[in-house]
Amino acid sequence: xxxxxxxxxxxxxxxxxxxxxxxxxxxxxxxxxxxxxxxxxxxxxxxxxxxxxxxxxxxxxxxxxxxxxxxxxxxxxxxxxxxxxxxxxxxxxxxxxxxxxxxxxxxxxxxxxxxxxxxxxxxxxxxxxxxxxxxxxxxxxxxxxxxxxxxxxxxxxxxxxxxxxxxxxxxxxxxxxxxxxxxxxxxxxxxxxxx
Amino acid sequence: xxxxxxxxxxxxxxxxxxxxxxxxxxxxxxxxxxxxxxxxxxxxxxxxxxxxxxxxxxxxxxxxxxxxxxxxxxxxxxxxxxxxxxxxxxxxxxxxxxxxxxxxxxxxxxxxxxxxxxxxxxxxxxxxxxxxxxxxxxxxxxxxxxxxxxxxxxxxxxxxxxxxxxxxxxxxxxxxxxxxxxxxxxxxxxxxxxxxxxxxxxxxxxxxxxxxxxxxxxxxxxxxxxxxxxxxxxxxxxxxxxxxxxxxxxxxxxxxxxxxxxxxxxxxxxxxxxxxxxxxxxxxxxxxxxxxxxxxxxxxxxxxxxxxxxxxxxxxxxxxxxxxxxxxxxxxxxxxxxxxxx
Numbered sequence: 224x225x226x227x228x229x230x231x232x233x234x235x236x237x238x239x240x241x242x243x244x245x246x247x248x249x250x251x252x253x254x255x256x257x258x259x260x261x262x263x264x265x266x267x268x269x270x271x272x273x274x275x276x277x278x279x280x281x282x283x284x285x286x287x288x289x290x291x292x293x294x295x296x297x298x299x300x301x302x303x304x305x306x307x308x309x310x311x312x313x314x315x316x317x318x319x320x321x322x323x324x325x326x327x328x329x330x331x332x333x334x335x336x337x338x339x340x341x342x343x344x345x346x347x348x349x350x351x352x353x354x355x356x357x358x359x360x361x362x363x364x365x366x367x368x369x370x371x372x373x374x375x376x377x378x379x380x381x382x383x384x385x386x387x388x389x390x391x392x393x394x395x396x397x398x399x400x401x402x403x404x405x406x407x408x409x410x411x412x413x414x415x416x417x418x
Numbered sequence: 419x420x421x422x423x424x425x426x427x428x429x430x431x432x433x434x435x436x437x438x439x440x441x442x443x444x445x446x447x448x449x450x451x452x453x454x455x456x457x458x459x460x461x462x463x464x465x466x467x468x469x470x471x472x473x474x475x476x477x478x479x480x481x482x483x484x485x486x487x488x489x490x491x492x493x494x495x496x497x498x499x500x501x502x503x504x505x506x507x508x509x510x511x512x513x514x515x516x517x518x519x520x521x522x523x524x525x526x527x528x529x530x531x532x533x534x535x536x537x538x539x540x541x542x543x544x545x546x547x548x549x550x551x552x553x554x555x556x557x558x559x560x561x562x563x564x565x566x567x568x569x570x571x572x573x574x575x576x577x578x579x580x581x582x583x584x585x586x587x588x589x590x591x592x593x594x595x596x597x598x599x600x601x602x603x604x605x606x607x608x609x610x611x612x613x614x615x616x617x618x619x620x621x622x623x624x625x626x627x628x629x630x631x632x633x634x635x636x637x638x639x640x641x642x643x644x645x646x647x648x649x650x651x652x653x654x655x656x657x658x659x660x661x662x663x664x665x666x667x668x669x670x671x672x673x674x675x676x677x678x679x680x681x682x683x684x685x686x687x688x689x690x691x692x693x694x695x696x697x698x699x700x701x702x703x704x705x706x707x708x709x710x711x712x713x714x715x716x717x718x719x720x721x722x723x724x725x726x727x728x729x730x731x732x733x734x735x736x737x738x739x740x741x742x743x744x745x746x747x748x749x750x751x752x753x754x755x756x757x758x759x760x
Contacts (some may be wrong), residue, residue, distance in 0.1 A: 248722060255454045255721040265458045 264406055277391035280343040280358040284387045285380040288326050293380060294329035294355035295334065301347035301356055309340035310347060327353070334379060338363045338372045348392075357389040428529050432509050439708075441471040447663075447716050454720045478656035486649050489562060490556040496554025498650065498657035505547040505661040508668045511535040513597045515681050515701035517741035518694050527701065528597055536588065536595035539582055539672060543627060546665070548572040550629075550636060553658070554646035565645025568727065569636035572626055575636070575734035576633075580623035582742035583616040586749040600680030605687075608679040615745045617677045619738055624669040626734070629662060631719035635727055670711030671704075676708055 266273050275281075286294050297314035315332035317325045324330075347356050366372055367373050381387045419427075445460060445467065452459025460467030476531045485494055515527035532538060547570050554566020590612050591599050597744060603609060610617045626633040637645035652696075674680060681700035725733070 248718075251721045252717060255717065258456055261456050263453075263456050263458050267458065267461070379652045 226358070233375075250302055259405040274312045277360075279360045280345045282359055282361040282363045283340070283341075283347070283374075283379055284357050284359050284361075284389065285334065285376065286355055286357060286389065287381055287383065287386065290323065291383045292322070292326040293328050293330060294353045296325075296353055297331035297334070298327050298329075298352065300350040301353065304346040304350035305341075306343045306344060306346065308365045309337045309342075311335045311337075331376070334376050336374050336379060338374055339369060357392055359387055359389060359392075361387075419525075424525065425529060428527075429510065432514065432529060433506060435514075436506060436509050436664050436667055437543025437660075439667045440660055441475070443663045443667060443712060444474060444660075445470050446505075446712070447719075450713070450716045451720050454717075475656070478653050481652040481655075483652040483654070484649075486558060489558045489649065493552050493556035494649075495654070496547055497556055498654045498661070499549075501546065502657045502661045502664075503666065504542055504549060506666040507542045508539055509530045509671070511538055511596050512668070512671045512675055513600050513680055514704060516697045518697050520694075525650065527697070531595060531597035533593075533595045536584060536594040536599075536676075539596075540577070540584070543580075544573070544577055546627075549661070553650070557646070557649035559649050561644070561648045562643045562646050565636045565638075565642045565648070568636060568642075568644055569629060571592060572629075572633065572635060572730060572734070575731060576623040576626035576738070579619055579738035580627065581741045582739065582746060583613075583619035584676075586602070586616045586746045587613055589746070589749050589753060596675055596680075599683065600675055603679040604682045608677060608682075610677040613677065613745070613749070615741065616652075616749075617673075619742050619745065620677070621673065622733075622738060624673060625715070625718070626730075628665040628669055628715075630666065630715055632722040632725050633730060634719075634724060635730060638724065666712060666715050667708065670708045670715065673711050674704060674707035680704060 246325050253297045268367055297312050299312060299314075302308075302310040302312060311333070312335070313333040314329050317328050343358060345358050348358055363372075363374075448470070449459040449467070460470040463469040463473045473485075485491055510529040511532060513528040513531070517524055517526045517528075519525070533638070550569040550573075553564050554562040554569070557563070587599075587609060590595060591609065592604055593599060593602075600610070605662075625631075629636050634644075637647065639645075647655055650658060681704040683700070683703040684698065686700065689696070689699075
């Protein structure tokens with residue numbers, strides 16, 4: 224009787240009205256009938272979308288900086304931190320004249336996330352020193368083949384003309400950190416040129 | 419029009435109506451089940467998912483056809499055909515309306531009004547079990563065989579009570595002709611007023627005869643995989659499933675005809691409608707009554723859990739059969755003392 228929910232079971236003979244079952248059946252039918260007028264809680268997905276929490280962890284995005292250069296420097300910390308080993312990358316050196324494309328001297332030539340392996344824990348986001356990778360509120364689309372679920376840079380890097388808003392994911396700590404100009408990687412491309 | 423040609427045409431129409439109704443009952447069943455469980459149900463194919471039965475049919479036809487190696491091939495194919503045939507056969511004696519008069523010619527809305535209509539109905543219903551039996555046995559699979567055995571014993575048991583409940587009805591109406599039974603209910607009370615117990619027994623037996631929940635033991639998914647249609651695939655499975663809906667449609671029609679006044683409705687002659695207009699309204703009312711019963715079938719299916727097999731047999735033999743006999747006895751007594759006898 225710890226929870227006060229225990230019920231004492233009594234074995235008694237059924238009364239006549241209980242034995243013919245019909246009242247009980249009618250009672251049950253009324254219960255199901257009342258459900259005819261209940262609202263269905265279903266969200267019809269492609270047309271209707273559930274409201275996500277600001278920290279929902281969906282499909283990743285590789286961010287660009289203010290001038291449109293890729294932030295990722297292929298340090299590999301995301302791949303190391305990934306418990307599902309879903310991230311693969313191959314680094315390359317930035318050539319002269321590519322400064323508008325890549326923020327750092329080293330960049331990810333290939334950057335792949337296997338969405339079938341990914342558990343959307345967000346550790347990559349946490350590990351990233353360059354604020355390059357974020358999880359967004361987008362749902363990873365389904366596909367007919369496994370190969371399609373390995374997302375390369377074409378799907379991960381945000382388009383230059385349509386940046387993906389991740390401001391909701393940036394906590395106060397992050398924003399504070401970003402203001403700190405003593406860290407070189409927090410400088411914009413133009414600021415660096417002046418230096 | 420040539421009478422034979424008209425009869426054939428009427429057969430085709432009735433056949434089409436029962437098939438169409440059965441098709442949309444599958445949609446209705448899924449939709450109702452969904453709503454009763456606070457879900458949405460089929461909603462993708464067409465508006466409100468109304469094209470779902472067509473999609474289902476196409477799916478069934480294009481599925482791979484499999485006949486088990488060790489099955490009796492001929493009987494295996496015969497089973498679903500037979501089940502479908504008997505399901506469709508009953509509809510010929512049901513009066514779908516009082517009849518239309520076009521260009522001074524009377525067109526009846528009942529394929530045939532044979533004077534032993536009720537007997538024909540019971541006969542066809544009782545050969546309905548052969549389809550399941552043949553199919554289940556020919557599958558050469560223990561689950562199918564068990565399902566078929568359950569189906570046969572269940573249908574035979576409940577047929578007894580069903581027949582006896584109808585005998586009381588035949589006593590009060592004095593005829594086996596369905597058209598006549600319906601005409602008798604014009605103006606007066608429907609037969610359910612005189613035979614409430616008989617109707618209840620008939621209703622329960624109708625559930626058992628159509629293998630519907632809570633009597634769907636022949637196909638108990640949890641214990642017998644799929645019962646008698648475990649080994650069936652493609653359209654042969656479709657036939658079994660579809661025939662169940664036709665059976666349901668027909669038994670709803672039979673209940674509406676026998677106990678709820680058929681196409682008659684209260685105060686039908688005070689509406690100021692005459693001839694064809696009245697006949698059409700009557701047919702629509704009849705369809706409405708059928709829909710009501712179909713709703714009841716589905717409503718009960720999504721309310722009640724399945725009976726245990728011994729409970730099923732107990733109910734059939736120890737409760738419904740004595741009740742039906744008592745019903746006949748009481749009906750006889752009432753008729754004797756009210757001077758309606760002979």
